[in-house]
Amino acid sequence: MTQNALGQAIGFPVPNWSARPKPPRAPLQGRFARIEMLDADAHAAQLYAANAADREGRIWTYLPYGPYTEEGVYRDWVAGMAKSEDPLFHAIIxxxxxxxxxxxSYLRIDAAVGVIEVGHINYAPALQRTAAASEAMYLLMKRVFDELGYRRYEWKCDALNAPSRAAAERLGFTYEGLFRQATIYKGRNRDTAWYAIIDKDWPKIRAVYEAWLSPGNFNEAGKPRQRLSEMMRSARA
Structure with a gap:
């Protein structure tokens, strides 16, 4: 525990800290996924077609917008989001x-203190439960910690969104608590579950991803031999 001259408990020192850079618009390249800045001309039609495979519209339930039943309306939404700096939207290829x-997207970007959130995550059925889906999250994390030097990476979701909560833990985030009645969207209440990875967690989490993504972990059919969730659990233990 750190104390000041008055004997009061205070936070540990953060020497030589300086504001971090804002996330760049450069692409990120992986084995299974590529991440590019969202662009209506390049991505809207492909995303709309991919999302259409979700005939019940489940992927939109916990997002504050959608579903979109007309391609032109969806394209307009993509065009608007592509202009935003915060949230900063990316397409996953x-x-x-x-x-x-x-x-x-990256959002709630606080470069002064090195805190950033990942959100607005929307995976079409073709991306769900694939190596590309997990690698995309790793690439975004790697930029935040290794390239930009942030201290904290957040994940927040509706507390009733069980798949999102399971994904957060599988991807290496730690549950931090519940914010009751945090907001209202689509005319209903949202209690928000908070998760985060901090910089001291990152080396162990990065090592898990690197081991999981290594070619030797994938069989001839392209399926992982070890589950990412089990590897994360073992690393934490």
């Missing part, structure tokens, strides 16, 4: 098909 199949 499946390397195998070369098509955009998901989006994710």
């Amino acid at each position: 499946d390397q195998a098909s070369g098509k955009a199949v998901g989006v994710a």
Whole structure:
């Protein structure tokens, strides 16, 4: 515990700290996924077609917008979001098909203290439960910690969104608590579950991703031999 001259408990020193850079618009390249800045001309039609495979509209339930039943309306939304600096939207490209199949953004970017959130995550069925889906999250994390030097990376979701909560833990985030009645969206209450990775967690989490993404962890059919969730659990233990 750190104390000041008055004997009061205070936070530990952060020597030589300086504001971090804002996230760049440069692409990120992985084995299974490529991440590009969202662009209506390049991605809207592909994303709309990929999202249409979700015939019940489940992917929109916990987002404050959508579903979109007309391609032109969705394209307008993409065009608007592509201009935003915060949230900063990215398209996730499946390397195998070369098509955009998901989006994710950096948001609530606080460069002064090195805190950033990942959100607006929307994976079309073609991206869900694939190696590209997990690698995309790793690439965004790697930029935040290794390239930009942030201290904290957040994930927040509706507390009733069980798949999102499970994904956060599988991807290496730690649950930090519940913010009751945090907001209202689509005319209903949202209690928000908070998760985060901090810089001291990152080396161990990065090592798990690197081991999981290594070619030796994938069989001839392209399926991982070890589950990412099990590897994360072992690393934490």
